[in-house]
Amino acid sequence: MILFYGMLIYSALREMPRYIKRKDWRGGGIFAFFWLTALAISIYMSLGFKRPLLNRIIYNFIKEMFPFITKLS
Amino acid sequence: MKLEKGRIGLKGTVLIMIGYIYGSTAILSPGVGVGQDAWVAQTIGLGLALIVVWVNTLLLARFPGQTFIEINERVFGPYAGKFISLLFLWYIFHLGSIVLIDHLDFVRLMIIPLTPAEVVVFLGILPCIYAAYKGLEVIVRTGQVLVVFTLLYFGLITLFQVQSYDFANFKPFLVTPFPKLAWAGLTAASFPYLETVVFLMILPFLNQQNKVRVAVYLGLFFGGLVVIWSIMRLILVLGDTAVNYVYPSYYAVRIINIAELLNRFEILAAMNYIMIGFLKVTVLLYAAGLGWAQLCKCQDYRPLLLPLGALMALVSLNNFEHVVGNFEFTTQVYSIYALPFSAGLPFLVLVGAWVRGLPGKVKNK
Numbered sequence: 001m002i003l004f005y006g007m008l009i010y011s012a013l014r015e016m017p018r019y020i021k022r023k024d025w026r027g028g029g030i031f032a033f034f035w036l037t038a039l040a041i042s043i044y045m046s047l048g049f050k051r052p053l054l055n056r057i058i059y060n061f062i063k064e065m066f067p068f069i070t071k072l073s
Numbered sequence: 074m075k076l077e078k079g080r081i082g083l084k085g086t087v088l089i090m091i092g093y094i095y096g097s098t099a100i101l102s103p104g105v106g107v108g109q110d111a112w113v114a115q116t117i118g119l120g121l122a123l124i125v126v127w128v129n130t131l132l133l134a135r136f137p138g139q140t141f142i143e144i145n146e147r148v149f150g151p152y153a154g155k156f157i158s159l160l161f162l163w164y165i166f167h168l169g170s171i172v173l174i175d176h177l178d179f180v181r182l183m184i185i186p187l188t189p190a191e192v193v194v195f196l197g198i199l200p201c202i203y204a205a206y207k208g209l210e211v212i213v214r215t216g217q218v219l220v221v222f223t224l225l226y227f228g229l230i231t232l233f234q235v236q237s238y239d240f241a242n243f244k245p246f247l248v249t250p251f252p253k254l255a256w257a258g259l260t261a262a263s264f265p266y267l268e269t270v271v272f273l274m275i276l277p278f279l280n281q282q283n284k285v286r287v288a289v290y291l292g293l294f295f296g297g298l299v300v301i302w303s304i305m306r307l308i309l310v311l312g313d314t315a316v317n318y319v320y321p322s323y324y325a326v327r328i329i330n331i332a333e334l335l336n337r338f339e340i341l342a343a344m345n346y347i348m349i350g351f352l353k354v355t356v357l358l359y360a361a362g363l364g365w366a367q368l369c370k371c372q373d374y375r376p377l378l379l380p381l382g383a384l385m386a387l388v389s390l391n392n393f394e395h396v397v398g399n400f401e402f403t404t405q406v407y408s409i410y411a412l413p414f415s416a417g418l419p420f421l422v423l424v425g426a427w428v429r430g431l432p433g434k435v436k437n438k
Contacts, residue, residue, distance in 0.1 A: 003195040004383055011379035018376065027371035034380035041387040045191075055171070055392040055402045062406040069405055072256035 001046045008039055076366050076374050079210035080280040083288055089216035089352065090272065090292025091299060092223060094265045096353035097175050098300045099346050102321045103264055106404055107257045108313055109242060110249040112305045117254070118261025119297035122269075125262070126293060128419045129273055130286040135426055137282040141273035141419070142367040147432070148425040155368060157418060162364045164414035165271055166381075169357035170389035171399075173197060176350030177389070178396045179320060184343055194386045198358075200351055202382035205359040206375050209278055212355055219348045226345045227299065230338065233329050234310055242312035256408075263408040265300065266293060267415035274360035319396060358382055 012035060019028035045051070063069065104111035104118075136144045141161060146154035177197045181190055204212055249257070269292070276285050307315050307325055315321040326342040329335065362381055366374030393399045426432070 001191055003192065004387065007195070007379065007383050011376075011383070015376040015379070022372060024372045026369050027366070027373065027376065030365060030369045030371060031376055031380060034377060034384055038380050038384040038387055041384070041391070045387070045390065051391045051394070053391060053394055053398075054167075054388065056394065056398060058410055059398070059402050059406050062409050066406075066409060069256070069409065072253055 001042055004038070004042045008035060008042070011035065076363060076371075077209055077278055079208050079278060081209060081213045081275070081278055082280055083284050085213040085217050086272075086276065086279055086288045087292045087295070088220040089213055089356065090269060090288070091296040092216055092220035092349055092352045093271075093356055094269065094293065094296030095223065095299050095303070096265065096349050097172050098265050098303065099322060099349055100175055100179050100320060101400070101403055102304065102307055102315070103403065104257050104261055104304060106316060107249045107254060108316065109244070109308050110247060110254060111257070111308060111315075112301055113247065113249075114254055114257035115261045115297075115301045115304050117258030118263075118266055119293070119301065121258060121262040122266030122297070123290070123293060125267060125416045126269065126289055128416070128423050129270060130289050132419055132423050132426070133273065133276055133285045135423075135432055137285075138277050140277050140363070140367060141422070142364050144273075144426070145422060148422055148429060157422065158364065158368050160414060161270075161418055162361060162368065164411070164418075165274075165357055165361045165364065166385060167388070168268060168271070168411075169354055169361060170385045170392060171402075172350065172357065173201075173354050173385060174389040174392055175399065176346060176354070178399065179323075179346055180343075182396060183320065183323065190390060194390055197351075198354070198382045198386040201355045201358050202378050204351075204355045205362060205378050205382070209275065209359065212352075212359055216352050216356075219352050223345050223349055224299070226341055227303070230326055230329070230342070231302070231306060233331060233335060233338065234306065234325070236331070237325075237328065238309040239312065240309065242308050259412075260404065260408040263411045263415060264403060266297060267411065269293060269296075270415040270419060271357060271360045273419065274364055275356070319400075354385075358385060361385075 015031060016028070019031065104114045107114050132144060136147070139147070142158045145158045148154065149157060173194065177190070177193045180197070181188065181193045185193065204215060269289070272289070276288065279285055279288060303322060307321050310325040310328070311318070311321055318324045323339060323342050327339045329338050358378065358381065362374045362378045365377055365381065371377070393402065
């Protein structure tokens with residue numbers, strides 16, 4: 001995970017001064033949103049919590065909603 | 074303000090579309106679940122997709138030079154338009170994470186099994202971010218080389234496998250019950266053909282806007298032919314046993330052995346899968362980055378690519394518990410999940426534009 005932390009630190013050091021210089025607050029805001037979300041997921045994974053498995057959630061939901069697909073596939 | 078100043082040619086667009094369509098099917102070989110009728114399911118899927126993408130071409134003809142995000146805002150206004158764009162961008166982003174893990178699971182399981190998934194995913198996303206950062210023209214130029222190499226590889230493998238072909242594997246023909254075959258066709262339409270909805274973010278930069286329809290149909294048709302032939306090749310070589318393999322196309326290449334001299338071609342297959350996966354993830358990452366920048370009216374899309382790519386990689390690590398979960402998702406529920414995004418959203422926007430009489434009389438050409 002240290003590689004991802006490195007990537008995030010590099011991107012912040014590289015881009016944030018540019019956003020501030022250009023006064024592009026909208027761009028800086030969306031950049032910060034992605035950056036913080038990626039950081040939060042990195043920390044969550046580093047702490048060794050059980051992974052949420054996004055596609056498993058979607059899979060179970062769709063299987064519950066449309067039970068006929070089990071027969072067809 | 075135009076965020077992308079590059080322009081792409083017809084030939085390059087058709088080639089990257091072929092590569093994009095062949096992308097994940099090279100690894101996952103969809104439809105092998107219906108046995109020897111898999112190629113029929115693929116043909117049904119291609120036929121359905123050729124009808125559905127007509128909506129995309131109509132949309133691009135109504136709004137030439139505008140991406141799907143710009144069209145949404147024009148048709149539905151700032152709030153509803155942004156909401157539809159958010160749904161579309163979520164689909165592109167999530168699809169990117171799925172494609173990334175499809176290809177890197179292959180690398181991890183078949184080539185470097187002891188390397189942690191995080192390292193493989195990190196190294197996989199870096200070149201994609203770099204290529205997307207360089208812009209659309211660079212992606213298309215790179216894609217042209219990679220797709221030509223892929224097609225050469227494809228021809229070579231087809232030739233070398235001739236000795237293993239068993240045409241009896243196609244029999245019995247059409248024994249799959251119709252509902253199951255239709256479902257397999259629908260699944261084939263959504264994966265991979267309708268995934269080309271992402272080209273609604275790329276085709277507006279085609280230098281000949283009057284040839285958008287030609288680009289879409291040529292790309293889809295030839296991409297479809299490559300996929301159908303790759304499935305037929307699997308049936309010819311592996312027959313019913315194809316369903317037993319995690320990566321049937323890889324195993325089909327492994328068994329090539331001509332006079333104990335020409336063998337071990339799987340390294341070519343692995344290289345090909347990595348290259349074509351890189352192309353597909355790059356296209357998706359670029360489209361997601363450009364889309365978010367247009368949605369939020371940023372001055373530049375490129376700074377977003379690094380955190381967005383990191384996020385895509387991290388989400389890809391949280392998609393499935395193992396590769397079997399990936400197959401279950403793709404073969405069983407993916408079509409239901411993807412169709413509202415890949416077919417529903419463009420149709421909704423086209424209906425909206427038609428009802429509102431857009432684009433109406435515009436001053437610019």
